[in-house]
Amino acid sequence: MTESEGLDPSGAITRRLAEFCQFVRACGLPVGVGAEIDLGRAVGLVDPLDRPSFGSACRATLAKSPEEVELLDRAFAAFWSGGTSKLPWTGAGTAMTRPSPVPPRTRPTDGPGSPQPEPPTVSIPLGRWSASAPNVGHPLTARPEKELHDLRDGARRLRRRMATLPGRRRARSHRGGVDVRDTLRRSLRYGGEFVELRRQRPSLRRGEFVVAWDVSGSMREHESQFFSLVYALASVSRRARVFAFSTELTEVTAEVRRHRYRRAAVHTSARIALADGGTRIGGSLSELFDRAATLLRDRTTLLLLSDGWDLGEPERVGRELERLARRCHAIVWVTPYAHTPGFEPRVAALRSALPHLDLLWGPEDFGPPSRARP
Amino acid sequence: MMDTETWKGPEQVQELLAAQSYIADLSLATAIFLSARLGKPLLVEGEPGCGKTEIAKVLSAATGGELIRLQCFEGLDSRSALYDWDYPRQLLMIRMHERDTATETLEKQVFSERFLQRGPLLRALGGDAAHRPVLLIDEVDRADEEFEGLLLEVLSDFQITVPEIGTLRATRPPLVVITSNRTRTLSDALKRRCLYAYVDYPDAEKELTILRRRVPSLDAAFARQVVGFVQRLRREPDLAKRPGVAETLDWAAALLTLRIDALDPAAVATTLGFLIKDADDLELLRSRHAALLESPE
Numbered sequence: 172m173t174e175s176e177g178l179d180p181s182g183a184i185t186r187r188l189a190e191f192c193q194f195v196r197a198c199g200l201p202v203g204v205g206a207e208i209d210l211g212r213a214v215g216l217v218d219p220l221d222r223p224s225f226g227s228a229c230r231a232t233l234a235k236s237p238e239e240v241e242l243l244d245r246a247f248a249a250f251w252s253g254g255t256s257k258l259p260w261t262g263a264g265t266a267m268t269r270p271s272p273v274p275p276r277t278r279p280t281d282g283p284g285s286p287q288p289e290p291p292t293v294s295i296p297l298g299r300w301s302a303s304a305p306n307v308g309h310p311l312t313a314r315p316e317k318e319l320h321d322l323r324d325g326a327r328r329l330r331r332r333m334a335t336l337p338g339r340r341r342a343r344s345h346r347g348g349v350d351v352r353d354t355l356r357r358s359l360r361y362g363g364e365f366v367e368l369r370r371q372r373p374s375l376r377r378g379e380f381v382v383a384w385d386v387s388g389s390m391r392e393h394e395s396q397f398f399s400l401v402y403a404l405a406s407v408s409r410r411a412r413v414f415a416f417s418t419e420l421t422e423v424t425a426e427v428r429r430h431r432y433r434r435a436a437v438h439t440s441a442r443i444a445l446a447d448g449g450t451r452i453g454g455s456l457s458e459l460f461d462r463a464a465t466l467l468r469d470r471t472t473l474l475l476l477s478d479g480w481d482l483g484e485p486e487r488v489g490r491e492l493e494r495l496a497r498r499c500h501a502i503v504w505v506t507p508y509a510h511t512p513g514f515e516p517r518v519a520a521l522r523s524a525l526p527h528l529d530l531l532w533g534p535e536d537f538g539p540p541s542r543a544r545p
Numbered sequence: 546m547m548d549t550e551t552w553k554g555p556e557q558v559q560e561l562l563a564a565q566s567y568i569a570d571l572s573l574a575t576a577i578f579l580s581a582r583l584g585k586p587l588l589v590e591g592e593p594g595c596g597k598t599e600i601a602k603v604l605s606a607a608t609g610g611e612l613i614r615l616q617c618f619e620g621l622d623s624r625s626a627l628y629d630w631d632y633p634r635q636l637l638m639i640r641m642h643e644r645d646t647a648t649e650t651l652e653k654q655v656f657s658e659r660f661l662q663r664g665p666l667l668r669a670l671g672g673d674a675a676h677r678p679v680l681l682i683d684e685v686d687r688a689d690e691e692f693e694g695l696l697l698e699v700l701s702d703f704q705i706t707v708p709e710i711g712t713l714r715a716t717r718p719p720l721v722v723i724t725s726n727r728t729r730t731l732s733d734a735l736k737r738r739c740l741y742a743y744v745d746y747p748d749a750e751k752e753l754t755i756l757r758r759r760v761p762s763l764d765a766a767f768a769r770q771v772v773g774f775v776q777r778l779r780r781e782p783d784l785a786k787r788p789g790v791a792e793t794l795d796w797a798a799a800l801l802t803l804r805i806d807a808l809d810p811a812a813v814a815t816t817l818g819f820l821i822k823d824a825d826d827l828e829l830l831r832s833r834h835a836a837l838l839e840s841p842e
Contacts, residue, residue, distance in 0.1 A: 205737055213579050217554065224555055227575035235736040237590070237743045340620035355632035359655075363639045376619075409690055410729040424730060457783065464785035465593075466728055497825065498785070 184219060185211060191250050195233060198246045206233050222251070311436040314399045318538075319432060322403035325537025330378040330407055333472045333501055338376035347372030376470045378500070380408040383459055385477035386443050387417040387450035393507040393534075397476050398439065400505070400534050402432055404474060412466055415443045416455035418482070420462065450480060452520050453487030460495060467498040476505045479521035489523035501529040509533025549581040549608060549677060549720065565603040566758045567596065568751060576742035577604070581677075586700050586721035588736065591744030594789020597724040601681035604720055610676040613719070615665040617688035623695055627705055629662045656709035666699050670715035678719040685735075686725040693735045700738045747790060749776050755790055760797045770808050771797050777837050778820065783829060788820040795819045810835040 192207045209232040217224045226247055234240040341350070353369035360366075384401050386394065405411040405427045413424045426438040456475075460467075467473065473495055481488065496502055504524060508514050510533040516522055525531070552558060555575040562569045562577075569577070577600065580587035589597045605612035615626055635655045642651055663671070669680035685693070699705060703715040723739060725731060747755065753772045756763065763771070771793065779787045788796075796819040805812045813834045821827050830837075 203737055209579075209583065209585065209740070212583055216579060216582050217575065223571055224575060227555065227572040228579060230572055231576035231579050231740045231742060235588075235733075235739075235741050237745075240741075240743055338619065352632060355636060356630070359632070359635060359639070362643060363636050412729075428730070429733075460785065461782065465726065494825065 184214065188214065191229075192233070194250050195243060195246045198242060200233065200239055200242055200246065202233050311398045311440045312395045313433055313436065314395060319399050319403060321539050322400050322534075322537045323407060324539075326380075326400075326403045326407045328540075329472070329503070329537070330380070333378035334375045334470070336376045336469065336500075337373040340374045341371040342374040344370050344372045346370060378408070379410045379468075379471050380404050380412075380474055381459075381463060381466055381471055381499070382411065382413045382474045382476065383420075383455065384413065384415045384423075385417070385450055385452070385475075386415045387480070389450065389478055389480040390507070393478075395436075396534055397505075397507070398436060399432075400476065400537060402427055402435055403537065410466075412463060414455075414459055414463070415439075416450070416452075416459075418449060418451045418454070420455045420458040422462070449482040450477070451483040452477060452479070452481045453483045453485075453491050456488065456491035456495065460491065464498065467495065469500055471499040472501045472503060473499045474503045474505060475524075478506055478508065479504075479516070479518035479524075481518075481520035483520075485519035485523045488520040489527065492524050492527040496527045502527060503530040503532055504528050505532050505534060505536075507534065510535045547608065548675075552578055552581060554578065561607045562603050565606050567599060567603040568747075568755050568758065569600075570751070573600075573742050573744065576740050580722075580740045581720055583740070584718045586723055586739045587742060588723045588725065588731075588739035589742050589744055590725045590727050592746060592787070592789055593726050594791035595744045595746060596790055597722075597744055598681065598683055601679050601683075601720075601722040601724075604722065605679040608677065608679070608720070610720065611678045612681060613665050613669045613678050614681045614683060616683050617685050617692070619687060619689060621688045621692050625664060626666050626692070626695065627664045628667050628707060629664070630656070631660045631662050635660050658710060661707070661710070666696075667705055667713065669719040669721075670699075670703060670705060670713060673716075677717055680719045680721045682721065682723040684726060685723050686728045686731065690732060693732050697734055697738065700735070746779055746787070749773065752776070752790060752793060756793060756797055759794050760801065763797055763801060764806060767800075767806055767808075768797070771800070774808060774813070774838060775820065777840060778830075781830070781833070781837070784821075784823075784826050786821070786823045786826060792820045792822070808838060810838060813838060 188211060189207070192202050192210070195202050210229060213228040213232050214225070217228045219225050226244070229247055230240055230243060234243045343350070343353075347370045350369045350371040353371070354365060354367070357367055357369055358365050382401055382404055384397060390397065401413055405413055405424070411424070411428070412422065413427045415421050415423050421443060423439050423442050426442045427435050429435070430438055452475075475492075492502060504521065506516075506521065509531060516525055516531065547561065552561075555571055555578045558574040558578045558581075559569055559571070562574065576587055579585070587600075589600060591597055601614075602612060604610070638655055638660075639651065642654075646654075661667075665680070669678050682696070685696075700721065703718045704712050706712045749772055752775070753768060756768050756772060757765070760768075775788055775793045775796070778784075781787075796816060799816050799819045800806075800812070803812075803816070805816075814831070817827060817830060817834060821830060
């Protein structure tokens with residue numbers, strides 16, 4: 172923190188900034204050491220006592236997305252306000268007496284007369300355990316490595332199948348037009364003689380996936396299997412975006428893509444913890460359109476992972492899918508029951524969606540080709 | 546023209562940008578100020594048409610530095626962004642001197658800076674010391690992820706390695722503005738190297754100020770009516786693409802050209818294409834725009 176050294180000979184500001192960065196990390200913002208150093212340098216250039224400027228400097232150096240800006244603003248308000256503040260990472264409710272991420276430890280030698288730190292005020296939901304109560308949360312159990320490998324192969328097959336449009340990239344080829352630039356460059360090897368003609372032709376555009384994953388109560392028993400599929404789809408498509416939905420839509424792209432399988436399962440499980448109960452497929456698709464319309468392009472395949480059980484009006488599912496179908500390359504509905512003997516799409520939402528679907532698949536179709544449907 | 550080293554604070558940056566008719570809030574001005582003074586690239590994300598690209602243009606005008614633009618697209622490679630060799634001229638050189646020059650000498654001559662075609666990134670490193678060039682890497686999310694990897698060396702060390710010549714370093718780091726429409730998530734490595742700013746749709750007051758600055762001949766009351774309509778339009782559900790500030794300015798200019806000085810359903814229906822650039826959205830709004838005109842702010 173070089174620039175702030177002159178202003179801060181005692182190191183008090185630097186210490187406080189380090190505490191703030193610790194606090195921000197505890198709030199869930201992944202602040203690296205580089206960003207921390209940037210903040211230290213920034214404090215040498217803006218007045219740390221000018222709250223708006225200092226807050227803006229924190230935003231510019233520590234946050235890297237609008238979601239992080241929002242979280243940082245709450246952490247900033249909590250840390251620099253002093254007194255009682257709400258925990259910035261919980262919407263409302265839980266409160267603590269001091270905005271510190273690490274509660275002060277009580278030493279065993281402290282006598283009754285010693286000043287005790289105020290215990291943090293926490294609200295604990297009261298309830299009674301019952302064997303017949305449904306599971307809460309979304310415990311995503313690890314699937315075998317082989318299954319994940321097969322699913323990834325299946326996702327790659329689907330991506331190749333959906334890539335049908337020529338792109339702007341050109342690839343070297345034995346046939347196709349002459350690549351003048353490359354031919355000239357190659358001729359330098361032979362003293363300027365045109366010994367080989369280099370050729371090229373347009374390569375196919377890569378298919379991209381947007382995944383809408385139903386995490387409602389009716390999908391609970393298939394959740395781990397479908398998470399593996401979601402993970403496989405996200406890992407083979409570079410621009411994949413993943414949204415989980417039940418009655419509302421939550422983006423889980425970062426949780427799925429940033430980590431290896433097991434950690435991704437833990438993070439995703441935590442992110443969708445509150446999603447439960449029924450499904451509103453139509454409403455969620457409408458929200459998906461609002462939030463991701465710019466992501467849906469002629470190369471995008473929308474995958475809808477759901478059993479089709481819906482609390483909303485089924486006609487809305489058809490209407491929303493019709494709207495989405497106009498913007499994407501293809502829509503694939505993946506239902507856990509597609510390979511069940513005697514399966515027919517009788518669920519109202521699925522029936523209403525059928526005219527707009529390009530494929531109706533089961534997770535088995537992503538498995539080894541011998542098991543997949545022809 | 547003011548050198549970035551003499552900038553005193555974010556407020557001064559706000560004034561400089563305002564002089565170029567760009568209205569920046571304190572948060573954005575602080576990010577620009579810190580980016581210039583700390584020598585770090587500025588990553589600007591936000592909705593299309595909200596003035597991200599404009600930041601680089603007004604910075605160039607305010608500092609007197611050359612604006613060097615790299616428009617990103619799928620398939621953008623190092624040859625277009627960094628450098629390439631001028632093969633036809635190299636070939637000519639070989640043909641002219643192959644009889645009277647030793648091969649090694651000829652090779653050195655052929656692979657010298659004389660035959661180097663500089664791409665935008667390399668040109669940005671070669672600016673003069675007095676005026677820092679402004680490097681705009683526009684819509685980086687359109688480029689492939691591999692391209693981000695290529696940017697890392699340039700953005701962290703402001704140097705480019707050409708195997709045949711060596712490492713070329715910037716005499717003075719350029720001001721770098723990277724924009725993204727968030728159509729995909731950028732890599733952590735790229736984000737770590739940048740300061741960050743998010744440009745959202747402006748509120749009514751800010752948009753009105755921008756409109757009055759950019760289209761000064763517009764009547765004040767009419768400008769307020771235009772901004773009010775656009776603000777209500779942005780709040781409409783089910784729109785695939787909401788109008789940005791650029792669309793508001795285009796629309797206002799179109800209304801002025803058509804000598805329309807009050808909004809009515811007929812005028813809006815005729816010119817709605819300036820605000821809405823999506824066929825489905827246009828269809829949706831055909832039946833709604835009259836009600837939107839009458840609804841309160």
